[in-house]
Amino acid sequence: MYITITAQKIGESYSSSVSDFVAYLEKENENKPLDETEYFFNQQGDEFLAKDVIKDIDGNTSKLKKNEPRFYSITVNPSKSELKHIQNDTEKLKMYTKTIMEDYAKAFNREIEGKPIRIQDIKYYAKIEHERTYKGTDKAIKENAPYYKEIVKLRNDIQKIESGKLVGDIEKKHKQIKNLEHEAPHKINGIMITQGMAKVGEQSHIHIIVSRKDQSNRYSLSPGSKYKASEVKFNGKTVKRGFDRDQFFGQAEKRFDGQFKYDRNFVETYQSKKLLTKNPQRYYASLIGLPNNEKAIAFKLLSQAGVSVPILNVPTSQTQLVLKTINKMKQGITRALNSGSISI
Numbered sequence: 164m165y166i167t168i169t170a171q172k173i174g175e176s177y178s179s180s181v182s183d184f185v186a187y188l189e190k191e192n193e194n195k196p197l198d199e200t201e202y203f204f205n206q207q208g209d210e211f212l213a214k215d216v217i218k219d220i221d222g223n224t225s226k227l228k229k230n231e232p233r234f235y236s237i238t239v240n241p242s243k244s245e246l247k248h249i250q251n252d253t254e255k256l257k258m259y260t261k262t263i264m265e266d267y268a269k270a271f272n273r274e275i276e277g278k279p280i281r282i283q284d285i286k287y288y289a290k291i292e293h294e295r296t297y298k299g300t301d302k303a304i305k306e307n308a309p310y311y312k313e314i315v316k317l318r319n320d321i322q323k324i325e326s327g328k329l330v331g332d333i334e335k336k337h338k339q340i341k342n343l344e345h346e347a348p349h350k351i352n353g354i355m356i357t358q359g360m361a362k363v364g365e366q367s368h369i370h371i372i373v374s375r376k377d378q379s380n381r382y383s384l385s386p387g388s389k390y391k392a393s394e395v396k397f398n399g400k401t402v403k404r405g406f407d408r409d410q411f412f413g414q415a416e417k418r419f420d421g422q423f424k425y426d427r428n429f430v431e432t433y434q435s436k437k438l439l440t441k442n443p444q445r446y447y448a449s450l451i452g453l454p455n456n457e458k459a460i461a462f463k464l465l466s467q468a469g470v471s472v473p474i475l476n477v478p479t480s481q482t483q484l485v486l487k488t489i490n491k492m493k494q495g496i497t498r499a500l501n502s503g504s505i506s507i
Contacts (some may be wrong), residue, residue, distance in 0.1 A: 294366055297362060409465070428460045
């Protein structure tokens with residue numbers, strides 16, 4: 164499970180309306196029959212229209228300044244293993260989303276009129292997408308880039324030859340393009356992978372739009388707060404503040420495991436990802452210390468994510484070699500997470 168929380172921006176400025184983001188989330192509904200349409204949903208219903216989402220979120224921004232986010236985007240990315248476990252069931256994903264949004268509310272160290280934040284205080288709309296496309300950060304795109312660059316140059320040359328601006332053999336250049344497409348290291352069904360191409364396999368994920376303001380449009384609730392859950396003295400009174408992302412991310416993982424009886428491997432856990440960031444050596448030691456059956460699963464998951472699993476019998480006396488190996492693995496896992504090729 165990989166979850167992100169971001170404030171939506173257009174360039175350097177915060178979006179003044181949620182309309183562009185909603186339009187982006189509607190792209191999969193284009194040309195679909197009505198019975199296959201994916202609607203927005205939340206605790207109150209399962210078939211909200213895009214126009215209603217825009218009206219509700221945009222109308223819930225009382226007293227927010229131009230330099231403050233109007234809404235946040237939460238993206239929930241189940242791994243391929245998790246999707247396989249629930250058979251890519253849309254209704255299960257909806258149920259799961261509603262459950263973790265209850266935990267989202269609980270992660271606020273805030274009170275409204277003396278009561279802890281509850282799901283009833285959160286204004287949000289969620290939508291499930293079933294497709295992903297290749298981005299520039301994906302390994303396949305980066306490794307195909309030199310071939311694609313040369314192909315673009317050849318195509319430009321062909322256009323110039325056709326317009327009389329350049330002299331050359333068009334047929335020869337077409338053959339060169341075919342050869343480059345064949346030589347490119349990453350292809351789907353024989354077709355070279357390029358940016359924007361749809362990824363194969365189950366790619367379901369959830370987008371959640373959360374209003375910065377609560378349901379009453381009176382209180383500001385920021386999951387992007389620089390403060391973790393804490394208390395501070397303000398005008399002589401103790402005031403609660405902050406949002407605990409660790410609590411939210413960790414609980415989301417536990418919810419999935421509990422709801423769907425999922426047996427999570429070490430490399431899939433939120434705690435292991437934190438350990439990888441803070442102490443790669445301990446992460447590496449924990450990985451090689453797993454029981455053989457769990458280690459085999461861990462290696463398989465890492466391999467599926469495009470991570471080159473290092474040789475594990477490196478002599479511990481060769482400190483520099485060990486650290487280099489660990490760092491290489493860390494970089495591979497980080498790229499897998501950031502690229503959206505989520506398998507861990």
